[in-house]
Amino acid sequence: MTKEFDVVQLDVHHLRVIRAIADTGSLSRAAIALGVTQPAVSAQLKRLENMLGYQLFDRSEGSAKPTPMGELLLRRTAALLPQLDKLLEDIEQRVCPSGPPDVVRVVAVASALVAYLPSLVTRLWPEVSEVQVVHDDHPERLLPLLAQRRAEVGLVKDYPGYELEIPASVDTAVVATEPTFVLLPKDHPLASRESIDLRELRDESWVMVSDSSAATFTKYFADTCARHGFSPTVTHQVTSQQVALLVVKAGAIGLSQPICDPCDDGIVTRPLRGGVLPRRHILAWNRETFVAGRQDELISAVVETYWAEARTAPVYAAYLDRTRER
Template identity: 90%
Template sequence: MTKEFDVVQLDVHHLRVIRAIADTGSLSRAAIALGVTQPAVSAQLKRLENMLGYQLFDRREGGVTPTPMGELLLRRTAALLPQLDKLLEDIEQRVCPSGPPGVVRVAAVASALVARLPSLVTRLWPEVSEVQVVHDDHPERLLPLLAQRRAELGLVKDYPGYELEVPANVDTAVVVTEPTFVLLPEFHPLAREEVIDLRDLRDESWVMVSDSSAATFTKYFADTCARHGFSPSFTHQVTSQQVALLVVKAGAVGLSQPICDPVNLGIVTRPLRGDVLPRRHVLAWNRETFVAGRREELISAVVETYWAEARTAPVYAAYLDKTREW
């Protein structure tokens, strides 16, 4: 029976995948070379084999080898891929020669720095005419945008021991490691304290943002509480930080980034004693783009912006002054 196949469906991404598998001899090593996960490579290969109706590689212990159909496809595309790469390189050089493009795309999670990013980028690189910020509180969805060159910059957060999986062609730099602050209703007995021990909150009712983007932090928090000898009671699970503030005002206890100080809401913000629940702000970029050559000035500007913003939060500013004394 003759197999029908629409060759238009065979794109350059498919060719890169099979070339990487053949060159490295395994799906896992191909994934590293491509800057993606092994399941992603496996899924792409399966999709292509289903599309063609032929198996392209024999899976064996210790690696893979091309089937006759796989060898045919590799031979026919051996000269094609370098030509496509050269074409894409020529196009990229025209669109973005050695400096930034006219439009810089930033992929960022929610933080006090997000609003500052457009002015920071245009001040740093005046040739940029527009900055587009893509907000997503799932950092694991943002880093692939950099790997795929669908964004020039990324600003994400992670936690010690719960670091993000970074694609192979993406570089990162930690902007700052900051503490996590606790939110209390102003009538809470501990609201009079300057610093609060996490153990003193063992019997509290906690409010946590419960969407999937907060799942890693929730686990991080629960594990930290366990190391302090208790299991937190999550009596309130809400969908946004705005709702969480209302619940705290009514009597629950919550957590916050130190710069995000809810002033005049019947809520007080207090630091936790010791190096408890630190979080990292992480800058990310594709190492094959213009950012790689300008990363030092970028990192310096983002760090400077962070500390300038930190000084506008009274409780955090006082905390920073106090830690210098300590």
């Protein structure tokens, strides 16, 4: 008589259980080999036998011997289990590789650190043959690439009150929290000051980079001015910082990251008093990629590079020295 049963759903765990019972000769010893309890092995075997409709082991006190059906199943799966184990191992290595891929993809917003990222990655992982950097000033588009494993490392920025939404699989570390500097024409009455209060610029004409990537910072700037008692008059909206510098030379006031000092004869850079308009540089990576094993080294390298670069910007270096002395 032929037994009928629903679709058999054997999985690797089933095969490991019956293999362990056969190899050890008892359910209790199989449980020790598998690192589980004896009742768990017994329950798993019972479910499998009920599903197949056959008894697989003759159980007596302290021992278990395969039945003819059990021996048939063991013979048929003897070569299958190692292959399944190898398949799972290969998948795990692809998902959580122990080392980096040949080509590491970096996504980054514009900053003084971007140019250093390829050399930092290859210094930490000499086996990497190539580093590809994708620039995009929309951090909200970059972080999903890390979550989807379409990139390995990311460098983004955010602002207090406008923090980025971090995907669940992505870890981050703050590289630096830096102030925002103002750009003034060299003959501006405030150009001789060491630092400038934002309120002193309430009646000035401002130039702002107005592409969509700057929308968050523009709102952040407007809200900050409102808290200081005024609404900024933005008379020039430009699409690049290079154009903004030309407008500053002509008399407007602009904003800049402190490391990105234009060092232009017609422009001076000054910090805003009180650390107004701070921004954060954030390193990001997917915790299930090779980076997770050495993230501390990567963070240290990026932080060290940031502060070394900061020292090459004279106004920023002087600002840091004054801040340290206070």
